[in-house]
Amino acid sequence: MAICPVCNGLREVYLMCTKCGEPMLESGRLIDFYDDYSPYMEIDLMKLEDGYPDTHSGQKCPHLYRCPACHSDEVIFIKE
Incomplete structure (x- = not known):
């Protein structure tokens, strides 16, 4: 398990x-x-619903990063 x-x-x-x-x-x-x-649901189940097809393998965890200066958001995939 990763x-x-x-x-x-x-x-x-x-x-x-x-x-x-x-x-x-x-x-x-x-x-x-x-x-x-969603924080209480099974992680692998939520990955199936996340809309990012490359996370379905269960090897990447999408995290939200925010810029406090310009308020832009980026989704970064963290390798498990």
């Missing part, structure tokens, strides 16, 4: 915004933003 190092606090990923160059903030798993109950 685990996401960012979800489990094993690693931090630092990214710079592609629009303004400021540091981006990790805002959690993308699937946690779908609806009120």
Whole structure:
């Protein structure tokens, strides 16, 4: 079973915004933003519903990164 190092606090990923160059903030798993109950659902089940076909293998965890300066969002896939 693969685990996401960012979800489990094993690693931090630092990214710079592609629009303004400021540091981006990790805002959690993308699937946690779908609806009120998504954080409580099975992770692999939510990956099937996430709309990103390359995560269906279960080897990538999509995380939302936000820029506090220009308010842009980016989805980054973390290798599990």
